[in-house]
Amino acid sequence: MSEERFGEFVLVRRHGFVAELVLDRPKAMNAVSTEMARSLAAACAALGADRDARVVVLTSSHERAFCVGADLKERNSFSDADLLRQRPVARGAYTGVLELPMPTIAAVHGFALGGGFELALSCDLIVADRTAVVGLPEVSVGVIPGGGGTQLLPRRVGAARAAELIFSARRVEAAEAAGLGLVDRVVDEGRDREEALELAARIAGNSPVGLRAAKRALRLGHGLELRAGLEVEDAAWRSVAFSGDRAEGVAAFNEKRAPQWPGE
Secondary structure (H helix, E strand, O other): EEEEEEOEEEEEEOOEEEEEEEEOOOOHHOOEHHHHHHHHHHHHHHHHOOOOEEEEEEEHHHHHHHHOOEHHHHHHHHHHHHHHHHHHHHHHHHHHOOOOOOOEEEEEEEEEOOOHHHHHHHHOOOEEEOOOOEEHHHHOOOOOOOHHHHHHOOOOHOOHHHHHHHHHHHEEEEHHHHOOOOOOEEEEOOOHHHHHHHHHHHHOOOOOOHHHHHHHHHHHHOOOOOOHHHHHHHHHHHHHHHHHHHHHHHHHHHHOOOOOOOOO
């Protein structure tokens, strides 16, 4: 297993074809400062260009929290001009995770609030342990979810349910979160990282070309009228139909062996 650090607060660990993107600011419960946001965007840019990274798992180094959101202590010292200057840096962190081209899984335990929950929502799947507490409490401090929450949450749970959760600013514990569709799987306490990495390893056994194209079709087609969505799907199919991965997949199936994906 290799490691690469991006700034002081973000770490990337390699587990074969799975990349673990670690939020590593434990002294602040992974509160997202300007420096941390910049590092997260840089790590995502590197991962997005890495053809050996087939799946990314977003984890936390803090025992009791995934991420508590924006660093409000830092923001308390900001002038209006400072806040305006920080905005594109903050957006870069959330869109960095959201726009990763390969499947992404968030492994959540403890608090995932505000921007912390938005980082999880930016992933394709969320695995949470029984200690997880999620929510978007931004209106309780005079702002709104600004890391994608007002757009990602209704796509996950529907407009009315998202409105209730955002307007009330309430925190939701793991069992209820699973019932509402806020997370996809609840596992035993302390097992979120292991379960997410195991799921990622299973996904990473599939064609990297196919995985990226399937994600692209899912993301681009969501919300479109069916006929338009099917055109998005067809374009994604055409991008893989003549690939080396497709040829290898068919050959491996017929030869009854495990495929050796060329990844192109």
